[in-house]
Amino acid sequence: MADLTPEEHKERFEKIYLRNQAPAMKSVERCAFGCDYGATSWANRDEADELIKLLELAPGKRLLDVGAGSGWPGLYMAQTSGCDIALVDVPLSGLRIAAERAIEDNLPGECWVAAADGAYLPFAGDCFDAISHSDVLCCLIEKRAVLESCRRVIRPGGRMVFSVIYVESGLSSDEYRRAVAAGPPFVETDTRYPVLLAETGWNVIAERDVTAEFASMIQRQLDVDREQRDGMESVMGATDYTDRQSSYESKFKAVSDRILRRSLFLTAPA
Numbered sequence: 306m307a308d309l310t311p312e313e314h315k316e317r318f319e320k321i322y323l324r325n326q327a328p329a330m331k332s333v334e335r336c337a338f339g340c341d342y343g344a345t346s347w348a349n350r351d352e353a354d355e356l357i358k359l360l361e362l363a364p365g366k367r368l369l370d371v372g373a374g375s376g377w378p379g380l381y382m383a384q385t386s387g388c389d390i391a392l393v394d395v396p397l398s399g400l401r402i403a404a405e406r407a408i409e410d411n412l413p414g415e416c417w418v419a420a421a422d423g424a425y426l427p428f429a430g431d432c433f434d435a436i437s438h439s440d441v442l443c444c445l446i447e448k449r450a451v452l453e454s455c456r457r458v459i460r461p462g463g464r465m466v467f468s469v470i471y472v473e474s475g476l477s478s479d480e481y482r483r484a485v486a487a488g489p490p491f492v493e494t495d496t497r498y499p500v501l502l503a504e505t506g507w508n509v510i511a512e513r514d515v516t517a518e519f520a521s522m523i524q525r526q527l528d529v530d531r532e533q534r535d536g537m538e539s540v541m542g543a544t545d546y547t548d549r550q551s552s553y554e555s556k557f558k559a560v561s562d563r564i565l566r567r568s569l570f571l572t573a574p575a
């Protein structure tokens with residue numbers, strides 16, 4: 306992905322969350338992912354259902370979704386499980402859409418929406434039973450600070466689950482460049498995630514390699530985009546449609562070659 310500053314990425318997400326509310330884009334999302342919240346991660350509905358189980362969400366539990374976008378998957382998890390939910394992200398457009406959706410859906414539990422940096426969560430310590438973030442750490446530079454901030458707000462006995470896309474280790478410099486170019490904006494890390502988690506006070510209960518599922522999701526997205534090309538072009542224009550196809554094609558190749566990988570981590574405070 307082209308080199309952009311965090312501020313430029315925020316502006317890019319601001320536009321994408323608005324654009325993803327167009328009926329044609331929602332139709333694509335429903336076919337590819339089984340949801341229509343305006344998702345920008347690679348978490349599909351099956352994965353969101355798995356997150357609910359892993360976090361043992363239920364009425365009365367309090368979930369924090371960091372990098373919540375326009376409400377996926379946090380609002381779905383709250384709607385399905387009956388838990389309370391706090392959504393945090395930086396782009397306001399997504400949070401406004403999420404707040405409206407929470408009202409429209411008449412969520413069974415409480416819902417709070419906050420514009421905040423995940424590295425500086427505006428909550429008291431030990432106040433969440435569960436934390437979730439989907440492909441968020443690979444979209445920001447301050448990975449360590451976000452994990453530390455999550456650690457501060459999780460209560461003892463709580464759980465954090467997250468997906469993240471990362472570059473395979475031990476690659477040649479050409480493969481490394483190709484993986485980074487095909488990955489999300491801040492896919493590079495100095496420290497591997499299991500080490501970073503240990504250093505920020507988290508125990509890894511389980512890490513599941515979901516690279517194969519990731520490749521299938523990209524293929525599915527490419528197919529649905531082709532089937533619904535006319536509708537998509539009417540929203541995003543022909544150039545952006547073509548750019549999206551070629552970006553997903555390079556991503557699919559990198560993921561199929563396993564130089565770009567995705568994992569789901571289930572963790573608990575150490």
Ligand SMILES: C[S@@+](CC[C@H](N)C(=O)[O-])C[C@H]1O[C@@H](n2cnc3c(N)ncnc32)[C@H](O)[C@@H]1O
Pocket residue numbers: 315318343344345346347348371372373374375376377378393394395396399421422423424439440441444445
């Ligand atoms: C791949 S998107 C996932 C969004 C949403 N959860 C979904 O599944 O569609 C990554 C999100 O991380 C957010 N993000 C990036 N930097 C952040 C930060 N410092 N604090 C909180 N969120 C951040 C982005 O704004 C973006 O909405």
